[in-house]
Each structure stands twice: as C-alpha cells, then as structure tokens.
Amino acid sequence: MGPQAQRSGTFTKTSAIAAILVILLAVPVAAEVAIQNFMAADVLTSDACFSKSAGADAAAASGFFTFDSTTTVTDGGVDLIQETSTIRAFAGDRLLYSDAIVFANNCGADITVTFISAPDPAGNPAIDPPVGGVWADINLRFYLADPTGLTIPGLPGSWVEMLAVDAGVATTPGSVVIPNGQSRSMAVTIDTDGAAVSGSTGTLRWIAAANNG
Amino acid sequence: MTTKPQPDTTAPSHQGVxxxxxxxxxxxxxxxVFAVKIVSVYGLAKIYGATLSLNLWRGFLPHLAFSTSEETFSSIVTWSTLAMATAALLLAAFTVARSANRERQRLWGRLVAGVVVLETLALQVFRQSSGGPAVQWQWSWLVVVTGVAGIILLAVPLWNDRAARSRTSSDSDSTPANQVNNRTESR
Known part of the structure; x- marks a missing residue:
C-alpha cells in the first residue's frame, strides 16, 4: 500500500490523550445523568394524632397555670400551632403542678415521646433570656406519668423526668412510651429562689417529639 | 543540485503510532456501550412498566426521567449497566477474535469501553453512598466481573504485543539495518 492511501494524522499524542480523557469523563457522566429517578409523594392532611391539651391544673388553677393551644408560629409562610403555657412561680417556694398538660396518642400505634429543648421555627431561643435573667433563680422540671417511673415527693403516682432546666441549662433525660389510645399527664415542678425578682419572666421553648415504637 | 528531504506528511503521526x-x-x-445503556434502559423501563420521559436538566441538559419505585429504579440501573458491561465484553471478544482487528491502537481504543463501564458503576455506587437509590448490590459484582473480563481480554494481546516488540527491539540492536522495520498502518 503506497503513501497515497495512507491517511494523514489528525491527532498528535497530546490531543489524542486529551480526546480519550474527554471520552472517559463525558460518557460515564452522560450515562449516569441520563437516568434520574423522580418520585412522587401525595400529602393528605388530617388532625394531629399526637395531641396536647390542657390538664386539670389549667382549669382549676387559672392564673397559676394557663395553657393556650391557639398561638401560632410562622415557618416559611406556614403557621404552625405552638402550644403555650404560662407558669406562675413563687419566690422562695417549690411549686408542683401534677396535671399541667395531657399528651394523647391516637396514632394507631404505640409512640415514644421525648422532649427536646430547641429554638422554635421562628428562631426564638430555647431558653429566653439565654443568659441570666429569671433563669438564674429557677430550677424547672417536666415529668410524664408512667408506670415504670419514679415517685416524686409531692406528686401522686410515678413519673419519668423528661426535661430539666437548672440555672438556664436544659437537659432532656427521659422518654415515655404512650400506648395507642392512651394519654399521659405532664407534671411540672418549679423551684424559685427567694431572691427572685417579682414580676420577672422567662420563656422555655421545647418540642414534644413522638416516634413510632 | 541536491534536493533537501521533505517530511512525509502522509505517514502515521509520531513514530508509527x-x-x-x-x-x-x-x-x-x-x-x-453508551448506546447499549440507553437502549437497555428504554427496554427495561417498558418491561417494568416504568414511566419514562425525556427532561431537560436546568433547561438544557437532556436526560431520561423515571417515575417509578426505588426498587424498580435500582433494578433498571443495575441491569442496564450489566448490559453495558456485556457489550464491552463482546466487543473485546470480537476484536481479539479477528486477526485484522488486532492492531495495537485499536486494542487500546477498545479498552475504553470496559473502563467506561467501571466508571459508570463507580458513579452509581457513589450516588448510592450519597443517599440515592442506584444499584442492587447483590448483582453489581456481575458488572465488575464482566467489565474486567473485557479489559483483560484486550490487555492480553497488548501485553503479548509489547513482549514481542521488546524482543524485536533487542534483536534489531544487533542488526541495525532492521531498525526501521516497525509496524505500518494499512487500511
């Protein structure tokens, strides 16, 4: 075969390596990008199956403990219900509320409830004011009634400690299983320093989280 | 009058390569292998009854989109990648089976098919590890075995060719007149 039949070289060594590198990069990416899975989720709204409502203390001792289930907090243009309690404490005293809030499970299965101290969706801090203020004079405890819990002096029945605030620092030590169709009361104990300034206020924001099982 | 030798522009570039x-x-x-991937994705989508459409990512990059369950999606991805690997293996077998195809540069070029298959699988594994459904682990080893088999099938004659060239080179050291007798390309 003579030189006339031979093809002149289009690619040099460098351009050939570059071309093959492009092939080695582009083709697998194209083969992978070519396939993307698109999923669909249908959302159906219904009433909350894990519900919170005022306990007997809110009704009987209005003014000392109130419960409001109509307050909302806005997150991304959506108004979420933020149940709000107002707890009155007395300087120098330990105050106990044995039936402050009732948590009910109508989810069709047992749920495990934990409390989480966290800022609300609008970004307001979990402990407000975050430093000092009234929280320097208050120790707060939230309990949920549970047969496996411990006896708390001054409270009837047995309880699991769910959330504690000491000197403005929150901890969430416990969890409680609420069987399907049952409810549990939340108790509150609040110790207030005798030097606490009358009329000072503090806010605690927390999440009552429910998980299956 | 003497004529200055001119370079041969019709010769294969760079020392016979x-x-x-x-x-x-x-x-x-x-x-x-890319075409096999696309065709097998289309065919498998038909078999599984998955809805397939051609979408544009960010308005310009075309890609196939499924509307199906994660399990079906990973099945389609896995088996279509195995089809790619099988195509690469058959291409390698076809190449080495025909002596006319056993040209060194052609063998090197066709190695790309096997490498592309393994890269595609690697991307899918990466995607899976990033949280998305991509592959069925219990079958992915078949892709690796098939892809690597295709590469080995091409690598063996390349290795033999390299050894033969090495021997030729050492022989020609003793016979300088043969040094120019390198391979030529013919079409």
Missing part, C-alpha cells in the same frame, strides 16, 4: 485509529476506536467503543 496512529493516534487517529486510537481516538476513533475509543470513541466507537464508548458510543457503543
């Missing part, structure tokens, strides 16, 4: 053949062979091999 035909880079055109290398790139064309690589492009053909890559296109083959």
């Amino acid at each position: 035909n880079y055109d053949e290398l790139v064309i062979s690589a492009a053909k091999a890559a296109f083959l």
Whole structure:
C-alpha cells in the first residue's frame, strides 16, 4: 500500500490523550445523568394524632397555670400551632403542678415521646433570656406519668423526668412510651429562689417529639 | 543540485503510532456501550412498566426521567449497566477474535469501553453512598466481573504485543539495518 492511501494524522499524542480523557469523563457522566429517578409523594392532611391539651391544673388553677393551644408560629409562610403555657412561680417556694398538660396518642400505634429543648421555627431561643435573667433563680422540671417511673415527693403516682432546666441549662433525660389510645399527664415542678425578682419572666421553648415504637 | 528531504506528511503521526485509529476506536467503543445503556434502559423501563420521559436538566441538559419505585429504579440501573458491561465484553471478544482487528491502537481504543463501564458503576455506587437509590448490590459484582473480563481480554494481546516488540527491539540492536522495520498502518 503506497503513501497515497495512507491517511494523514489528525491527532498528535497530546490531543489524542486529551480526546480519550474527554471520552472517559463525558460518557460515564452522560450515562449516569441520563437516568434520574423522580418520585412522587401525595400529602393528605388530617388532625394531629399526637395531641396536647390542657390538664386539670389549667382549669382549676387559672392564673397559676394557663395553657393556650391557639398561638401560632410562622415557618416559611406556614403557621404552625405552638402550644403555650404560662407558669406562675413563687419566690422562695417549690411549686408542683401534677396535671399541667395531657399528651394523647391516637396514632394507631404505640409512640415514644421525648422532649427536646430547641429554638422554635421562628428562631426564638430555647431558653429566653439565654443568659441570666429569671433563669438564674429557677430550677424547672417536666415529668410524664408512667408506670415504670419514679415517685416524686409531692406528686401522686410515678413519673419519668423528661426535661430539666437548672440555672438556664436544659437537659432532656427521659422518654415515655404512650400506648395507642392512651394519654399521659405532664407534671411540672418549679423551684424559685427567694431572691427572685417579682414580676420577672422567662420563656422555655421545647418540642414534644413522638416516634413510632 | 541536491534536493533537501521533505517530511512525509502522509505517514502515521509520531513514530508509527496512529493516534487517529486510537481516538476513533475509543470513541466507537464508548458510543457503543453508551448506546447499549440507553437502549437497555428504554427496554427495561417498558418491561417494568416504568414511566419514562425525556427532561431537560436546568433547561438544557437532556436526560431520561423515571417515575417509578426505588426498587424498580435500582433494578433498571443495575441491569442496564450489566448490559453495558456485556457489550464491552463482546466487543473485546470480537476484536481479539479477528486477526485484522488486532492492531495495537485499536486494542487500546477498545479498552475504553470496559473502563467506561467501571466508571459508570463507580458513579452509581457513589450516588448510592450519597443517599440515592442506584444499584442492587447483590448483582453489581456481575458488572465488575464482566467489565474486567473485557479489559483483560484486550490487555492480553497488548501485553503479548509489547513482549514481542521488546524482543524485536533487542534483536534489531544487533542488526541495525532492521531498525526501521516497525509496524505500518494499512487500511
């Protein structure tokens, strides 16, 4: 075969390596990008199956403990219900509320409830004011009634400690299983320093989280 | 009057290495496995009853989109990648089976098919590890075995060719007149 039949070289060594590198990069990416899975989720709204409502203390001792289930907090243009309690404490005293809030499970299965101290969706801090203020004079405890819990002096029945605030620092030590169709009361104990300034206020924001099982 | 020798522009470039053949062979091999991937995705989507559409990512990059369950999606991805690997293996077998195809640059180019298959699987594994459904682990080893088999099938004659060239080179050291007797490319 003579030189006339031979093809002149289009690619040099460098351009050939570059071309093959492009092939080695582009083709697998194209083969992978070519396939993307698109999923669909249908959302159906219904009433909350894990519900919170005022306990007997809110009704009987209005003014000392109130419960409001109509307050909302806005997150991304959506108004979420933020149940709000107002707890009155007395300087120098330990105050106990044995039936402050009732948590009910109508989810069709047992749920495990934990409390989480966290800022609300609008970004307001979990402990407000975050430093000092009234929280320097208050120790707060939230309990949920549970047969496996411990006896708390001054409270009837047995309880699991769910959330504690000491000197403005929150901890969430416990969890409680609420069987399907049952409810549990939340108790509150609040110790207030005798030097606490009358009329000072503090806010605690927390999440009552429910998980299956 | 003496004539100054002119360079031969019609000769394969760079000391007898035909880079055109290398790139064309690589492009053909890559296109083959890519086409097999797309066709098998389409066919598997029909078999599984998955809804398939052609969408544009960010308005310009076309891609196939499924509307199906994660399990079906990962099945389609896994088996279509195995089809790619099988195509690469068959291409390698076809190449080495025909002596006319046993040209060194063509063999190198067709190695690209096997490498593309393994890269595609690696991307899918990466995607899976990033949280998305991509592959069925229990079958992915078949892709690896098939892809690597295709690469080995091409690598063996390349290795033999290299050994033969090495021997030729050492022989020609003792016979300088044979030094120019390198391979030529013919079409």
